[in-house]
Amino acid sequence: KGKRAFIAGVADDNGYGWAIAKSLAAAGAEILVGTWVPALNIFESSLRRGKFDESRVLPDGSLMEIAKVYPLDAVFDNPDDVPEDIKTNKRYAGSSNWTVQEAAESVRKDFGSIDILVHSLANGPEVSKPLLETSRKGYLAALSASSYSYVSLLKHFVPIMNPGGSSISLTYIASERIIPGYGGGMSSAKAALESDTRVLAFEAGRKHKIRVNTISAGPLRSRAAKAIGFIDMMIDYSLENAPLQKELSAEEVGNTAAFLASPLASAITGAVIYVDNGLNAMGVGV
Numbered sequence: 001k002g003k004r005a006f007i008a009g010v011a012d013d014n015g016y017g018w019a020i021a022k023s024l025a026a027a028g029a030e031i032l033v034g035t036w037v038p039a040l041n042i043f044e045s046s047l048r049r050g051k052f053d054e055s056r057v058l059p060d061g062s063l064m065e066i067a068k069v070y071p072l073d074a075v076f077d078n079p080d081d082v083p084e085d086i087k088t089n090k091r092y093a094g095s096s097n098w099t100v101q102e103a104a105e106s107v108r109k110d111f112g113s114i115d116i117l118v119h120s121l122a123n124g125p126e127v128s129k130p131l132l133e134t135s136r137k138g139y140l141a142a143l144s145a146s147s148y149s150y151v152s153l154l155k156h157f158v159p160i161m162n163p164g165g166s167s168i169s170l171t172y173i174a175s176e177r178i179i180p181g182y183g184g185g186m187s188s189a190k191a192a193l194e195s196d197t198r199v200l201a202f203e204a205g206r207k208h209k210i211r212v213n214t215i216s217a218g219p220l221r222s223r224a225a226k227a228i229g230f231i232d233m234m235i236d237y238s239l240e241n242a243p244l245q246k247e248l249s250a251e252e253v254g255n256t257a258a259f260l261a262s263p264l265a266s267a268i269t270g271a272v273i274y275v276d277n278g279l280n281a282m283g284v285g286v
């Protein structure tokens with residue numbers, strides 16, 4: 001029987017989430033996505049109007065189907081967490097059941113269970129500020145949106161994940177090496193995400209037979225990365241210095257996610273898997 005995947009963090013066809021959805025769809029999985037509430041309308045109308053049709057083409061020529069798009073804001077666990085200004089914000093008021101707990105409950109009602117959970121989202125309001133200039137509020141917001149959001153997603157989805165299931169997130173090498181420009185506590189957030197990958201692999205593995213891994217991806221010109229401001233420089237740096245001197249495609253990350261979600265990876269859990277043309281292995285640039 002085919003597997004079902006929930007991919008949190010898809011709002012256009014440029015990011016890693018979209019590429020992962022495609023690779024999983026190509027491998028036969030049913031695709032559900034979670035889309036950030038403020039981006040929901042434009043994503044759904046673009047989908048409907050056929051704006052993504054070219055990027056929906058799978059290797060066999062068919063178009064990727066998204067069985068359902070769920071509104072999601074992963075910084076809120078349940079309705080009690082939502083402050084008044086967000087509740088009444090007109091970008092939020094038009095949607096409902098978008099906290100993590102409610103989204104998991106909606107998926108359970110609609111589909112019963114899932115096999116694959118993907119976290120492909122991050123947000124750091126002060127990402128362009130050096131860590132030394134980052135406020136407490138900005139730092140904690142980065143951790144909330146980019147790290148705890150994963151703990152919360154897994155916590156709420158694990159009860160509807162079938163044993164043998166697999167969970168994947170996306171990280172960046174700024175967690176372990178100095179990458180000037182990746183500020184605002186985002187480097188700290190990725191360090192937390194990687195550490196949590198190990199602890200969650202233990203807990204979800206022992207209790208639910210679920211595997212938990214993270215992909216440390218190289219630079220991609222996604223919407224989020226363009227907002228940081230240094231993505232072209234990072235792509236050029238990788239082209240010049242990585243063992244494999246080619247531009248990284250989102251599909252290469254998608255294919256790794258499909259592998260990690262499959263029985264081919266049945267003994268891999270708690271791992272940080274680099275998909276970066278080998279750049280992580282270099283000690284100096286040459």
Ligand code: NAI
Binds near residue numbers: 075218225
């Ligand atoms: P993207 O812009 O396609 O994806 C980020 C998504 O997060 C967007 O769809 C955005 O709407 C969503 N989002 C932000 N805050 C949210 C919230 N509170 N609740 C729900 N959704 C929220 O960009 P990209 O780059 O593909 O990012 C996906 C993951 O890949 C992120 O974890 C990012 O840190 C990671 N990554 C990206 C790299 C790059 O060079 N683009 C390199 C290494 C890792």
